[in-house]
Amino acid sequence: MTTHLHPDERQRLDMLRTALTHDFEVHTARLTQLTADTGDPGEAHTRSALIAATRQSLDQVTDALRRIAEGRYGVCERCAAPIPAERLEVLPHARFCVPCQQKHAG
Template sequence: MSVDIEVPDQGRLAGLRASLSEDFATQTTRLKELTEISADTGDPGEAHNRAALVAATRHNLEQITGALRRIAEGSYGRCEKCTGPIPAERLEVLPHARFCVPCQQKHKG
């Protein structure tokens, strides 16, 4: 999916919004299933794996929610740090990207 940052294509954004909404529903169902699993097998490794899956799923939901919020606000595709455009190629790979590559590298470093 290609995202034009300078002149947002409403059709593309609508498609992206629909895709993210579908991902949100899938992740919400996954989180519900993971948190409802109450069978304690006594295996600490299994409990650790389940906790890691719950944390990863919550993180995915936060990223999806953030991207949907930015689309609604009209700031999608803009770096939250420098406000420059995030390249369409980056958004195709990471539709929830909040930063351009240089700012992401500074943020992580």
């Protein structure tokens, strides 16, 4: 699918891939920092929550990068309809269109 893209679409995906790769690197560095033992037991609960959130972000970024590589990026995983560009701008790791996301979360 990505081999037949319009040059503007290919450029947009390349820019998105670069941004997601940067996000991946930032989250990986943060996870490394968070998992370093500071020895302060009072921070353990907060650190655990931050680690879980960072891991979730890493998973979302990784999945988005995989969908780009496989040519499936921007297509709803439930109904196979295109996900609007506006939604992807706000939520680049979106897996579902809005109606399907509402059904998935509801």
